[in-house]
Amino acid sequence: MRLVRTTESADGRFEVKEFSDNAIPPYAILSHTWGEEEVTFQDMQGTDATLKKGYEKIKQGCALARRHDFNLDYIWIDTCCIDKTSSSELSEAINSMFRWYQESRVCFAFLSDVSSNDDFPKSRWFTRGWTLQELIAPSRLVFFCRDWTELRMGSLAEVRRSISSITGIPVGVLSDKRSLEKYSVAQRMSWASKRETTRVEDGAYCLMGLFGVNIPLIYGERESAFIRLQEEIMRVMDDHTIFAWKAENGHGILAPNSAAFRDSHDIICFDPFDTPTTPLSVSNRGIHLNLRFKGVGHKGLGLAILHCKGTGSREDKLIAIYVKDLSMNMQQFQRVRTDRLEPIDLINLSPVDYHLTNMCVQADRMTHLQDPTSSEKTTPSRSLNFLDPGPFTPEELSEMTGPRVGPKDLLRSAATGTINFMWLLLTRDDVEIEIRDEWYQRTPLLWAAANGHESAVRL
Structure with missing residues (x-):
């Protein structure tokens, strides 16, 4: 030094x-x-x-x-x-x-x-x-x-309150540096959300100390620096609030920059399910994690509940993100509709409705081969609209997942090749994939094959 x-x-x-x-x-x-x-x-x-x-x-x-x-x-x-x-x-x-x-x-x-x-x-x-x-x-x-x-702006307490009002950083952090670890990733990111750096990479490098991580400096990598920062944070912190961001130009489950956390200042870690989960991990396929998932729309659109909730006006609301089951096999997912977070009311939440799913969500790291001015980069979630008509209406969802819908409906949907309905049923905890009909003792797989529904067989 x-x-x-x-x-x-x-x-x-x-x-x-x-x-x-x-x-x-x-x-x-x-x-x-x-x-x-x-x-x-x-x-x-x-x-x-x-x-x-x-x-x-x-x-x-x-x-x-x-x-x-x-x-x-x-x-x-x-x-x-x-x-x-x-x-x-x-x-x-x-x-x-x-x-x-x-x-x-x-x-x-x-x-x-x-x-x-x-x-x-x-x-x-x-x-x-x-x-x-x-x-x-x-x-x-x-x-x-x-x-x-x-x-000279008055007492120390008055100065801290003034700084807190300007920056959004809680007074507790300003008065006791050891309290930093009490705050979630999303909250800490929100403190940087309105700040700027001359170089794109410095938007990530200036935050390393705030999370107690270190990454190599690679000037020229631009937005990838912020992705690397988040991947390193996940290696030392099991904190789902890192996914609780919103951005029009989102390009995966990881945030494009700290500005995406501008509205995340009141999101904290919280897991009401009390179920064992595996730690977050990163591979070349994406981010691996266990989340409770519920199908809510056409062609694999669903809600994945993060282990976090809001405070203040959002208290008692879990945070969920929209993801798309890319292959309709509940393995590889992509985050879509990145410009919104969906609140889930804890009071009306039934864990049976949300199946615990071991999923891999694409990180979609920006590469140097992609054109930063292209519409695919700036609005990737909207580019999927022609494949993704959107969520079902509440009436449609109630009809397909309500109390009148039972395990035997999987047999009927497989026999008719009704893919959306089949997929929704398979995301539920109370549907048995090996159920057999009373007359022919055929499973849903056999019914789909017998009637030539190739997509239903793959599903």
Whole structure:
């Protein structure tokens, strides 16, 4: 880790020193939004640093760290303490950054666009992706406006309430950093949903510390970085809220970006079924998980209930997503209608109606061969409409799954080749696939074969 010595050397320069992990001295840290002519690590090695506009940040940051109430000999500043010409060093720094903020004695947040308390809520600092970890990780955070005077906005509790109102981050997280683990993946993602980064990949890389994961940096992969982040989160957290997102341009069960979680701030983990399930896993076929599933529409359209629910106005509502049984065999699924989450009322929920299904849902990672401007990319769920007429009406669904419908209806639908009805019956827990008719002792499979219904045989 490199740090800037806060006292000037004999030649009037600020020295950048490197420390091993077991010899890092107490240090401050500077949080800011990048501007023109930032000072790089290479600039600090020569005489060019003082000629750049960004040098003022280094001078002021060092002066603050030396202040009597901080009295620190070193400060970390991202612009000049990382050699960004080295991809390995940049990767190591970004993977370590959350911990560096946690271990700092104090973090100075410099708001270059703020002149008074009235400007505070509108600062660009609250809209940037990288500053989210700089807001949450440090044990002590002090704000300074454009003239480097400290912003005083009342008591610490009042400041936290103000920040919570601006960012949507609960006061509990701001006051107790250890409480971060109490919040679901969807809630944490929602805190980043309105923030932006200059590079697409940084939208994922800036969130690693928030979830305690590390992934290699691959600049140039664009949206795939956010997919990789979610896959790594699934390896360490069994949290179905990671699937509780909405987006018009959804392209699989994993979210395209953090903005998809904008309305997920009140979704928490919850499993009312008390049934053993396998952990989430990732393969080249997709995401493997156990979900309770119910057919609700033509050509394999169904609802899969996630192990999570809403709070507040959505309390007592489980969250379900629309998925499509691609081969009509209850094995390979694709998420569709990604622009909506379906609430399931806990009060009227009957587990018998929702069959526990071991399913594989396509991740549909975006590849470099796909055209990012094509309609297939921007509206994949709508492109399926010609195959997917949509959910059955409540009347149709009641007629096909109501109390008058019994196991023997599977025999009749197999004999007539009524695929949609057959598929709906086979998703139920109370239908026996080996049932035989009274006269000929034929199973549904034999009836389908005898009448030449090839699709029904495959199903």
